Amino acid sequence: MKNLALAMTLGSSFCAFSVTPEAHLIEYDQTLNGVVEQAQTMDIKLLQRGAVLSGTSQSNDVIVGNIEQLNDLHAGSGSERRFFFKLDDNGELKWFSGSVHSNNWTGVWFGENGERGDFNLRGTAASNELPTASDVMKFSADDTFSGGVYDTYNAINSDFLNNRYGLDPLPFEQVDYKKGIYVQSDNGGLQFPMSFELTFVKEFTLQNFRLGSFNNGQKTRLTTFDIDIWSNGEWINAGSFNFSPITQSRHWQKQAFSLPQEVTTRKVRVSATGTEDLTTNGRVLMWGLTFHN
Numbered sequence: 001m002k003n004l005a006l007a008m009t010l011g012s013s014f015c016a017f018s019v020t021p022e023a024h025l026i027e028y029d030q031t032l033n034g035v036v037e038q039a040q041t042m043d044i045k046l047l048q049r050g051a052v053l054s055g056t057s058q059s060n061d062v063i064v065g066n067i068e069q070l071n072d073l074h075a076g077s078g079s080e081r082r083f084f085f086k087l088d089d090n091g092e093l094k095w096f097s098g099s100v101h102s103n104n105w106t107g108v109w110f111g112e113n114g115e116r117g118d119f120n121l122r123g124t125a126a127s128n129e130l131p132t133a134s135d136v137m138k139f140s141a142d143d144t145f146s147g148g149v150y151d152t153y154n155a156i157n158s159d160f161l162n163n164r165y166g167l168d169p170l171p172f173e174q175v176d177y178k179k180g181i182y183v184q185s186d187n188g189g190l191q192f193p194m195s196f197e198l199t200f201v202k203e204f205t206l207q208n209f210r211l212g213s214f215n216n217g218q219k220t221r222l223t224t225f226d227i228d229i230w231s232n233g234e235w236i237n238a239g240s241f242n243f244s245p246i247t248q249s250r251h252w253q254k255q256a257f258s259l260p261q262e263v264t265t266r267k268v269r270v271s272a273t274g275t276e277d278l279t280t281n282g283r284v285l286m287w288g289l290t291f292h293n
Helices: none
Strands: 024-029 039-047 052-056 064-066 081-088 093-102 104-111 116-123 136-141 183-186 196-213 224-231 234-242 251-274 284-292
Touching: 024 196, 039 064, 093 116, 116 196, 183 196, 196 224, 234 251, 251 284
Parallel strands: none
Antiparallel strands: 024 039, 024 116, 039 052, 052 064, 064 081, 081 093, 093 104, 104 116, 136 196, 183 284, 196 251, 196 284, 224 234, 224 251
């Protein structure tokens, strides 16, 4: 893994007259019923010049299409713009057709072999706003955080990234660990690094964050960890950190950290690399990840 050395360019939302292709995400399914369910995703770059759409797919294949202008009596358009484009996805053509309402691009798609479904299209250019739970597109945790009675993690919930607790140590009963981000390996052994990942609907700029752990009476269940970001198709280390010991038994604590420099990304990975709790096969616990300005 190479050290972080990048400067990402901030993007903007999709506009009427782009001058450079802008990053977008297509979420699409395989069932044509008006609702995007069990979506697959595709990253594209899209450029609009007047009524012409062009760009490239994630496999660098060509996108071509057009979009109506508003209230064009000659073209028969009204208050919602209709659009159409086709793309070559690794040698397979896909056709996308729909309309734009309040900057939401939605519609239906068809494949050359009879595939069909619903889709939506959204810009993924970097935002100055920090992500919330609704911006989390995918969450995953290593297998070591599942399987045993106390090997567990929380699925995506409305408290993800919600800064509900401060930085002071808190007694066990004062934290609702079933809400927000929580991963624990109790008897899976210390298979370092032990990681969880977050994928967001759009890029954001990150530097300051908070992360917590727990002391159950056998010392702190986290001593060192890494933050990695996804950039140009690979994980890049953005920083390595020490987690200070929680001195009180049966207490939680979150601590504040800063990356050496700002980074812009859509995917973040947090990897535990050490613990003080060596009971049985060793224990790791991370919880309460939040991002801050």
